[in-house]
Amino acid sequence: MKISYECGPCFLRQAREALDLSTDDEALKMEVIGEIFKFLSDNFKEGTNSNSTGSAMHKLIIQKTGCRDPYRKEKIKGNEIALKYLPEVKRIIDEDDCLENYVKIAIIGNILDFGAFTLDDDVESVIKSSLKKDLTVKDIEEFENSLKTHDRVLYLVDNTGEIVFDKLLLAKIKEYGLNITIAVKSEPILNDACMVEALDAGLDEFGEIVEIGCGTVGYVDSEISEEFRKIFNDHKFIISKGMGNYEGLTEIDLSDKDIYFLLCAKCNTISRDIGVDLHDMLLFKK
Template sequence: MKISYECGPCFLRQAREAMDLSTDDEALKMEIMSEIFKFLSQNFKNGTNSNSTGSLMHNMIKEKTGCMDPYYREKIEGNQIALKYLPEVKKILAEDDSLENYVKIAIIGNILDFGAFTLDDDIESVIKSSLKKDLTRKDIAEFEDALNKYDNVLYLVDNTGEIVFDKLLLSKIKEYGVNITIAVKSEPILNDACMPEALEAGLDEYGELVEIGCGTVGYVDSQISDEFREIFNSHKFIISKGMGNYEGLTEIDLSDKDIFFLLCAKCNTISRDIGVNLHDMLLFKK
C-alpha cells in the first residue's frame, strides 16, 4: 500500500515514541529527528511504500541509539493485557465456539498495536467495546471452504499480545486437520512478535515456527530471506494478521493464492483503502 498525507504525522509520532523509549539523551534525539526530517523530505512522496518507509525510519533510530528493541516493555505489557482478558475471551468461546467467533477474538487481539495507538491510549477500553461488536466484513464461508480445501496454511502473525488470542484461532484451525506454519519477525520492530515471544506464548504447540528473515514494519517483499520466500511461495493458502502485513502484501501479485486478511482498521489511510470505517473489524479474502 502507498502512503497518504496522513502517514506523515504518524511517522513522526512513532519516531518520537521510539526515541523516548530508546534513550534519555535529548541532544541525540534532536540529531536523530533532524535526520528523520531529511529522510522524509527525500522519501515522503506519492507512490512511496508505507512499510519500507517506516522500517527504514525505525531501523535508523535503533542504529543511532543502540537500542535494538525499544518496545521491549510494551511487548510485555501487551501480553499482560491479553492474558488479563483471556478468561473472559474463553468464556465467550465456551458459549459460542463458532469459527466466526474465534476469528473475531483473533481480530480483537490486533487492537494491541503500539504502532497505531499512542502509548497513552486506553487500549483496555477499546478491547471491552470491541468484544460487543460484530465483524464489519466477514468472508467466513470462503474462509471455512479454504480450511476444508487445503492441507497447509501459512499464518503471518503481527503483534506481541495479539498472539495470545491468535493461539485460540490456531487451535480452532487445527480442528480442520490443517498443517500450520507460523511466521514471525527475525528482528524486533515496534511491538511485533519475534521468535522468543512466540515461543513464550506457546505458538509452537500449534504449528511450525519460522522467521521471515528481517525485522520490518509488516511484510516487505524485498527484505524477506530466500528461505522464507520458498516457504511463502509454496503455500497457496495464507492468513495475514494486522495492518502492516496488509500494507505489504497488497503491493505484490497474489493471484495464485487464497489469502485472507484479519485486522482491525486502526487508521484512516487503511480504512479508505479497504473501504470501511475506522475501527471496523474485518475478515476478507483479497
C-alpha cells in the first residue's frame, strides 16, 4: 500500500515514542530526529511504500540509539492486557463455538498495536467495545471452505499480545486437520511478535514457527529471506493478520494465493484503501 499525507504525522509520532522508549539522552534524540526529518524529506513522496518507509525509520532509530528492542516493555504490557481479557473471550466461545467468533476474537487481538495507537491511548476501552461489535466484512463461508479444501496454511502473525488471542483461532484451525506454519519477525520492530514471544505464548503447540528473515513493519517483499520466500511461495493458503501485513502483501502479485486478511482498520489511510470505517473489524478474501 502507498503512503497518504496522514502517514507523515504518524511516522513522526512513532519516531518520538520510539526515541523516548530507546534513550533518555536528549542530545541524541535531537540528533536522531534531525536525521529522521532528512530521511522523510528525501523519501516521503507520493507512491512510496508505507511499510518500507516505516521500517527504514525504525531501523535508523535502533542503529543510532543502540536500543535493539525499544518496545520490549510494551510487548509485556500487550500480553498482560490480552491475558486479562482471555477469560471473557473464552466465555464468548463457550456460548457460541462458531468459526466466526474465533475469527472475531483473533481480530480483536489486532487492536493491541502500539504502531497504530499511541502509548497513551486507552486500548482496553477499544477492546471492551469491540467485544460487543460484529465483523463489518466477514467472508466466513469462503474462509471455512478454504479450511476444508487445503491441507496446510501459512499464518502470518502480527503483534505481541495479539498472539494470545491467535491461539484460540489456531486451535480451531487444527480441528479442520490442517498443518499450520506460523511466521514471525526475525528482529524486533515495534511490538511485533518475534520467535521468543511466540514460544513464550505457546504458539509452537499449533505448528512450526518460522522467521521471515527480517524485522520490518509488516511484510516487505524485498526484505524477506530466500528461505522464507520458498515457504511463502509453497503455500497457496495464507492467513494474514494485521494492517502491516495487508499494506505489504497488497503490493505484490497474489493471484495464485487463497489469502485472507484479518484486521481492525485502525487508521484512516487503511480504512479508505479498503473502503470501510475506522475501527471496523474485517475478515476478507483478496
